[in-house]
Amino acid sequence: xxxxxxxxxxxxxxxxxxxxxxxxxxxxxxxxxxxxxxxxxxxxxxxxxxxxxxxxxxxxxxxxxxxxxxxxxxxxx
Amino acid sequence: xxxxxxxxxxxxxxxxxxxxxxxxxxxxxxxxxxxxxxxxxxxxxxxxxxxxxxxxxxxxxxxxxxxxxxxxxxxxx
Amino acid sequence: xxxxxxxxxxxxxxxxxxxxxxxxxxxxxxxxxxxxxxxxxxxxxxxxxxxxxxxxxxxxxxxxxxxxxxxxxxxxxxxxxxxxxxxxxxxxxxxxxxxxxxxxxxxxxxxxxxxxxxxxxxxxxxxxxxxxxxxxxxxxxxxxxxxxxxxxxxxx
Amino acid sequence: xxxxxxxxxxxxxxxxxxxxxxxxxxxxxxxxxxxxxxxxxxxxxxxxxxxxxxxxxxxxxxxxxxxxxxxxxxxxxxxxxxxxxxxxxxxxxxxxxxxxxxxxxxxxxxxxxxxxxxxxxxxxxxxxxxxxxxxxxxxxxxxxxxxxxxxxxxxx
Numbered sequence: 483x484x485x486x487x488x489x490x491x492x493x494x495x496x497x498x499x500x501x502x503x504x505x506x507x508x509x510x511x512x513x514x515x516x517x518x519x520x521x522x523x524x525x526x527x528x529x530x531x532x533x534x535x536x537x538x539x540x541x542x543x544x545x546x547x548x549x550x551x552x553x554x555x556x557x558x559x
Numbered sequence: 560x561x562x563x564x565x566x567x568x569x570x571x572x573x574x575x576x577x578x579x580x581x582x583x584x585x586x587x588x589x590x591x592x593x594x595x596x597x598x599x600x601x602x603x604x605x606x607x608x609x610x611x612x613x614x615x616x617x618x619x620x621x622x623x624x625x626x627x628x629x630x631x632x633x634x635x636x
Numbered sequence: 637x638x639x640x641x642x643x644x645x646x647x648x649x650x651x652x653x654x655x656x657x658x659x660x661x662x663x664x665x666x667x668x669x670x671x672x673x674x675x676x677x678x679x680x681x682x683x684x685x686x687x688x689x690x691x692x693x694x695x696x697x698x699x700x701x702x703x704x705x706x707x708x709x710x711x712x713x714x715x716x717x718x719x720x721x722x723x724x725x726x727x728x729x730x731x732x733x734x735x736x737x738x739x740x741x742x743x744x745x746x747x748x749x750x751x752x753x754x755x756x757x758x759x760x761x762x763x764x765x766x767x768x769x770x771x772x773x774x775x776x777x778x779x780x781x782x783x784x785x786x787x788x789x790x791x792x
Numbered sequence: 793x794x795x796x797x798x799x800x801x802x803x804x805x806x807x808x809x810x811x812x813x814x815x816x817x818x819x820x821x822x823x824x825x826x827x828x829x830x831x832x833x834x835x836x837x838x839x840x841x842x843x844x845x846x847x848x849x850x851x852x853x854x855x856x857x858x859x860x861x862x863x864x865x866x867x868x869x870x871x872x873x874x875x876x877x878x879x880x881x882x883x884x885x886x887x888x889x890x891x892x893x894x895x896x897x898x899x900x901x902x903x904x905x906x907x908x909x910x911x912x913x914x915x916x917x918x919x920x921x922x923x924x925x926x927x928x929x930x931x932x933x934x935x936x937x938x939x940x941x942x943x944x945x946x947x948x
Contacts, residue, residue, distance in 0.1 A: 491845050491917035492928040532915070535850035551847060551915075557929040558844065558875065558916025559828055559887050559907055568689050568761035569772045609759070612694035628691060628759075634773045635688065635719065635760025636672055636731050636751055649805030662832030662882035668903075669825045670896060676818030726818035740826060740907060741935040747824075748900050779897040 483509055483546035487520065490553035493529065497521075497552075513550060514540035528555055560586055560623035564597065567630035570606065574598075574629075590627060591617035605632055637707070637715050639699045641690065643722035648732040655716040659736060664713050666740035668747040670733045676726035678773070681766040686724045691759035695719070702753040706746040712737040715750060719760070752779050793863070793871050795855045797846065799878035804888040811872040815892060820869050822896035824903040826889045832882035834929070837922040842880045847915035851875070858909040862902040868893040871906060875916070908935050 487502045494500050504520055513533065517525050517540070525540065532551040533542050544550055564579045571577050581597055590610065594602050594617070602617065609628040610619050621627055638655070640646075648671045656667070674686055703715050718732040733751045737743035755776050762773040794811070796802075804827045812823070830842055859871050874888040889907045893899035911932050918929040 488847070490847055490915065491919070494845075495928075532847070532850060535847070535853055537913070551850070553847070553915065554917065554928065555931060556911075556913065556915050557918045557932050558846070558914050559911035559932065565691070567691055567759065568763070571689075572772075609691075609694060612691070612697055614757070628694070630691070630759065631761065631772065632775060633755075633757065633759050634762045634776050635690070635758050636755035636776065649809055653805055662830070665829060665831045667825075667827045667829070669823075669827075670900070671823045671825075672821060672896065673823070674818070675821045675894070738831070739933055739935075740828065740904075744826070744900065744904050744935075748896075751896060777895055779895075779900075 483511075483544075485516065485544055485546070486549045487516075488549065488551040490551065492554050493526075493552050496526075510543050510545045512540060513538065513542045513544055516544055516550060517552070525552075529553070530555060560588075560621075562593065562621055562623070563626045564593075565626065565628040567628065569631050570603075570629050573603075587620050587622045589617060590615065590619045590621055593621055593627060594629070602629075606630070607632060637700065637703045638717070639696050639703070640716075640718045641692070641695055641721055642718065643720070645728055646718055646720070646732070648718070648729050651718050651732055652716070652734045655714075655734065656736070659714055663738070664736040665738050666736075666743045668735050668737075668740070668743040670731075670747050670751045671729050672731040672751070673729050674724050674726050678764060681764070681768065683726065683764045683766055685726070685765045687763045687765075687770075688721045688724055688730070689761040689763065690719075690721045694759050698757045698759065699750075699754055702750055702757060705753070706735075706749040709749065710737070710742040710746045711739070712742050712746045715746065717750065717754070719754075719758070721760070748779070793856065793859045794873070795852050795859070796872075796874045797848070797851055797877055798874065799876070801884055802874055802876065802888070804874070804885050807874050807888055808872070808890045811870075811890065812892070815870055819894070820892040821894050822892075822899045824891050824893075824896070824899040826887070826903050826907050827885050828887040828907070829885050830880050830882050834920060837920070837924065839882065839920045839922055841882070841921045843919045843921075843926075844877045844880055844886070845917040845919065846875075846877045850915050854913045854915065855906075855910055858906055858913060861909070862891075862905045865905065866893070866898040866902045867895070868898050868902045871902065873906065873910070875910075875914070877916070904935070 713736045735747040869892045891899045891903040
């Protein structure tokens with residue numbers, strides 16, 4: 483399956499890129515497993531996760547064509 | 560003593576005038592007694608009273624030179 | 637802090653901007669404004685125009701008093717009130733309350749406090765012109781939050 | 793209801809007036825606006841400029857979601873939000889929340905709800921430039937009223 487990954491703010495700085503498209507074996511996987519595959523690290527604490535622009539957590543299941551974003555707590559307004 | 564009386568809104572319509580200066584015997588008197596002297600009636604319910612632009616009630620004492628106002632509940636803003 | 641009572645129409649935007657131009661730049665983080673405008677209906681009647689009576693001198697004194705109370709109860713930087721008197725047409729602004737603060741919670745609290753207690757205490761009286769003739773408005777719509785200090789907001 | 797996200801400066805007055813010009817005249821009695829401006833200090837640091845990152849698409853979706861929640865919780869006629877992104881200088885407006893309602897309590901409640909939950913959910917991130925360099929802001933100042941539904945206002 484193919485998944486689009488996006489990073490914002492300090493997470494973009496940490497990863498050294500704004501986005502990435504990754505191709506993975508299988509038809510689905512949890513966000514937590516996806517993160518391990520792409521980074522080999524544990525997810526920094528306080529990281530927020532959105533799948534297809536809706537907030538979720540590491541247990542969410544990602545499927546082919548999904549957009550997954552990782553970013554720090556929001557500070558707008 | 561001499562006292563300036565002011566009426567606003569429906570109280571002005573009821574009294575048929577906006578203001579009046581009344582000269583009374585004595586050096587002081589309660590607002591309730593002042594009202595009886597000038598109107599011969601009882602004070603309509605819900606009437607607000609200000610002496611020298613501060614809210615008060617019928618028991619307040621009026622002295623020479625004071626400004627006394629009678630008006631209905633306020634409806635600004 | 638300042639109060640302007642005027643018998644000609646005003647633009648709340650321009651009034652806020654003009655007052656703000658004299659404030660220190662870059663210090664306040666939030667501005668909350670309330671603008672009350674004349675509606676063309678009230679209590680089920682069509683209202684074609686309104687006359688707003690007031691008690692010159694007492695009006696300014698009590699509005700400033702409410703603003704000073706708000707400034708004691710919260711941490712605001714400045715506040716400005718403009719209030720129309722005289723003849724007013726539908727959709728014209730009647731009152732502007734603008735509050736500047738470092739933090740928005742203070743600006744919201746103070747702005748709401750000022751308009752609530754202005755309506756409760758400032759000596760203004762509305763006379764509406766309706767198809768049935770002219771009539772003095774006898775009561776204002778109350779903000780439920782004014783009924784008791786510390787009453788919860790209806791939602792956070 | 794509408795949200796505008798833009799990378800150029802805006803005038804909150806003109807934006808409010810332009811949006812209002814399309815609304816029915818004489819129907820709303822109160823407008824509450826909140827304008828958040830950039831301060832030249834934060835957490836004890838001087839801040840000379842700010843970059844505001846966002847997640848296009850998700851931003852608009854979540855702000856509109858908050859506005860729809862506010863409209864369900866209160867009786868408002870319309871709401872409009874403008875939010876800057878990109879490079880911002882001190883004293884420039886960052887966000888405008890404008891709410892029109894027949895009664896002011898609804899306008900105050902809804903405006904405060906929208907800005908509070910916008911700050912909590914909308915994907916924006918501030919990076920400040922200070923004498924010590926650039927740094928991502930790590931937390932926003934919370935409105936005490938957002939901590940729990942039904943928490944009392946600090947004063948009525």
